[in-house]
Amino acid sequence: MGSILRFRKLCYAKRLNIQSYESKKFDKKNDGIVSSSEAVMEELKKRKLRKQPQGWRCIDSCCWAIGHLCTAWWLLLFFYHILPTNLPGLQVPESPGQKLRREGQTALHPVVLVPGIVTGGLELWEGRPCAEGLFRKRLWGGSFAEIFKRPICWLEHLSLDNETGLDPPGIRIRAVPGLVAADYFAPGYFVWAILIENLAKIGYEEKNMYMAAYDWRLSFQNAEIRDKSLSRLKSKIELMYETNGYKKVVVVPHSMGVIYFLHFLKWVESPPPFGGGGGPGWCAKHIKAVMNIGPTFLGVPKTVSNILSSEAKDVAFLRSMAPGVFDSEILRLQTLEHVMRVFRTWDSVISLLPKGGETIWGNLDWSPEDHCGCDFANIKASGTNSSDFKTNNSDAKCSFQLKERVKYGRIISFGKIAAELPSSQLPTLSFKEFLLKKKANSFCGEVWTEYDELSRESIREVADNKAYTAETLLNLIRHLAPKMMQRAEDHFSHGIANDLDDPKYAHYKYWSNPLETKLPNAPDMEIYCLYGVGIPTERSYIYKISPSDRCKSIPYRIDGSADGTHNGCLKNGVYFVDGDESVPVISAGFMCAKAWRGKTRFNPSGMATFNREYHHKPPSSLLEGRGLESGAHVDIMGNVGLIEDVLRVAAGATGEELGGDRIHSDVVRMSDRINLRLVSLLVTIGDVISLLVIISGAGEQGRVCHPLTNGSGSRHHLAMTSNAAVARC
């Protein structure tokens, strides 16, 4: 400090000399004029010598200002640290953990947390020379400092091999293990931290809580092949079950973790080498409940836009991290193309494409959500904690019926007109027309996306086909990105099973699709769907061809200019429905609300399912942070209602004790509008036979009808498949 001050004095002295010297020189030059003003000059010089010189330069003032800022900052920091952690004025609301603890609830069932896509941290174990010094540092999660420091290197390390979907040679990126894997995504941005803290309040610690972190870029089966993630999960569950007094575990998966765990449920009971060899009773023995948070059972429409043009908000967190940088062609970096290239090497993305085709997501004319308006954000959280699930009259929730229904079924339409035309006027789709007109080698650089291999005509032809539903969409993507789909479709399937007993469904690629697998035989197990509602959620898109003919650009983009009058259903080229900002209600709630409810062919043992919805309430003040009652896809992890539910189940409560269903949205009516066969083929054939029997009048009606209804489990579902038969009964 002292030396610096001295240095500063020295500076002044120097400046002084120079200035006086300069003025002398000046004197000589303008001798005549100066002579008259000599007295004044003299005075001036004297003044200069007498006092501090005007030594203020820009640097000095900069230093001065920085000094002020620094000091102020330190002072503030100091006071902040001195501050007692709980100010007397601020009354922190009681957390659910404290509340339950006061009620005397304690840790009972071990808890397994399964994080979703992008929220888990990834760290480097082996890298190229450009990543030196990053051994066991996080490349994903944490501060993301490396994006800015060495962006190309970073992208190279995060992408997977384009052919195998595994590590590229010489690079090993692995999931961070333990609770730290996904407690905070970035500093201050919690994911699981709040839930963990509340669990700890009622007595959980590492011996009865496990974070099943996995590399979320890989397909689920590859996570087992490369990292043994599924085996480790199995071993952990068995260990916790045995060491905690043979209490079954409660599993809490989030987002994509939901279908990862669905995959696990099938994997663990299947025989090796593809499965875990746990035997048919494994799930019934070890698992009490699966509490799916924000489940993506039937896929997320957002994925489509991500794959087509890497343009959605959530999954491409990359973009939101640095929005400015990602505008294409800034600095000629082609960031968006880079991102797309990396993104397309991740198999797990394909698992999030909409599943169930037109039956679930709607066809050109019809969709399950099209019967009411779009201002669901204003629907009052009327708190229908109703157990009267069937009689729930959802009409009240549609603020008004629309004259013209939104055609949500067209997930991608090229141009606003195509989104609204009646289906008869749309050109018919046939991908046979798309010949493989490969573009000649017009490679313009190192950035390679599969779009480069498509010719301009082919790109245009795709757009001429105007509108795509969930089913034709898959063909579209297969056409546009053949290699990616070829790789990924070995691991994922998106259809609906006709006959679940078909031996082909033993293949692992069906295990993560709830419409192509049966739930395990575990009648005591419970399945919860916990999700937020009341936030507009992307459902379908209006696309256009990008204007420029440049090489290497992504040829399509969302038509941001398309705004609708449909009470806000259409905004900036995106149609919205009710959901949690990422996952539409239909994907999150349908399986629990209908397809698994009661004894169905998807749920042969009839395990109980519960829909628990949390109506979104934006944070009322800054102090609440991301909201105590948020319904958004990730922020819901801090929702007090949800945390309380999870804690209660972990402490031993059943779904009935929680209060059964809790529904705010329109999920029941939507589900009813979906025409999905829920009884197995065998039973349906039985129906037809009995129908024939009834019609021919040969049988005794009562005796035919009764076994039937018992066999299919639920009178209600049977009613839908064979109305006539039941009507006769």
Added chain:
Amino acid sequence: MSLLRRRKNSEPGKGSSESSEATFLDEASIKEKDRGRVEKSQRKEQAKNKKWSCVDSCCWSVGWICSIWWFLLFFYNAMPASIPQYVTEAITGPLPDPPGVKLQKEGLKAKHPVVFIPGIVTGGLELWEGHQCAEGLFRKRLWGGNFGEVYKRPLCWVEHMSLDNVTGLDPPGIRVRPVSGLVAADYFAPGYFVWAVLIANLARIGYEGKTMYMAAYDWRISFQNTEVRDLTLSRMKSNIELMVATNGGNKVIVIPHSMGALYFLHFMKWVEAPSPMGGGGGSDWCSKHVKAVMNIGAPFLGVPKAVSGLFSAEAKDIAVARAIAPAVLDKDVFGLQTLQHVMRMTRTWDTTMSMIPKGGDTIWGDIDWSPEDDYDCSINKQKNNDTHTGDQNGKGFKGGVDLVRKKVHYGRIISFGKDVAKMHSSKIERMDFRGAIKGNNLANTSCQDVWTEYHDMGIEGIKAVADYKVFTTGSILDLLNYVAPKMMKRGDAHFSHGISDNLDDPKYAHYKYWSNPLETKLPNAPEMEIFSLYGVGIPTERAYIYKSTPATDCYIPFQIDTSADGGYKESCLKGGVYSVDGDETVPALSAGFMSAKGELRAVPIYNTLIGDLVS
């Protein structure tokens, strides 16, 4: 911001003064007017210069420092990571490859999964539930990391790090748990590596999370209690089984460090013992799952340092707390009685008792004899020019030096007074302390809330201890029993320090014998290998010279007599401590004896079935 604006406002003043200067030179005719302007600007500047006060120069210099700091930081960050290596290579020539790279070039690949077992103090501990004073520290490290809380709230910290004095488990309302995963002990504090270098080298030849496991445990509580409270042993068993199963049936290699070696010894007995006390793995679990145990710096037979640590909280390693803040720990600074706090805290940790020298006088020597008698203390000055076996056998080619020096009585681990340490045994007058009556309770006096068991002893008790003059390993246990009965009672339930006569005695099925290599058999696993890897060539604490403190009530009544020096340069006695060869903490005797002798040559009962041992 407002400051900045103000500053700008003052700028025009300066500007006008300069311009006035210029006009003035050009046109002499408006001299008068200029004069007026000059006056004006002069006044302005005067006003400004008044503002330029001490505060401003402070700000200026702070700003200067800040910006320089930022620049350096920026350059440091912008610098490619390889530059430091270039620089060092330019200076010292090409560096040798780290072992991982070398072996990678030789084509070695990861085969056997690896299990790390950290030792005492090196593992991180984090808070899961705490009292009011520890709010906001949920899942933050209390031990390991930067130890920020030691300075911020020392009493709170000591309170949370202590265990219950009676049970040796958590005090009510406090849960401090080990950090799990590799991060538990890769770095002890930022920049102070423990396992990180080994991990990095293993990663070079292909190891990663699925083939490496850090068996972190709460090193404060006794080994069996880690299982009772945290299920740590079960988790280790399950993880080893999993790694063997998922890595093509290749057995694991276990690498325990320091106290971890005892912990794993305990584990090997535990896992084969029947439940509920054991893990129920069956008698061939170890041979099925473990290929080799590579003990690093293993204190198999205990560490003399543990004695001084327990006795007066004065050793270096166990009370790392001291090393972290030496100034604060000076007695009675601020009247805080830090040392007493530390002693109270460390005495609640059961594991410190696992490190008390084991095997009694047989191993550590009696009043006249000790295995290291003829050790040459100047050994660290000889540049490893000879094989150590030569001088350990005692056929002294250093005989010349030995003539000058008298034999050191290492066996007397604690002696009161330097002369006592050197005296011939027949001349020492000893008063037996065991029966001595403890005096009045001193704690009634003004010792505040710091409580150590010394307060129960009273002056008579203290005097009785000092009168016994010399303690060998055998009597050390009695001494500790005398001065700290509660602690030893707790510890005796979990650890034992003797030598067994007959290992088949059914009493040895109790878990308290499992971590004492002299009272357990190794598992029946002929193919398993046991390595003892330890450093030598550093003077290591072996025996102490104590004195009674000029007693006022609240002090710890005994202290190492740091004034006791050997008197010549190469003496073994320095600062009241006799040293022998070792790795600074563990004497070579403790680290190497079990492999060198206990299992290879002499006593066949310890070597029941192990075939090929490498040491």
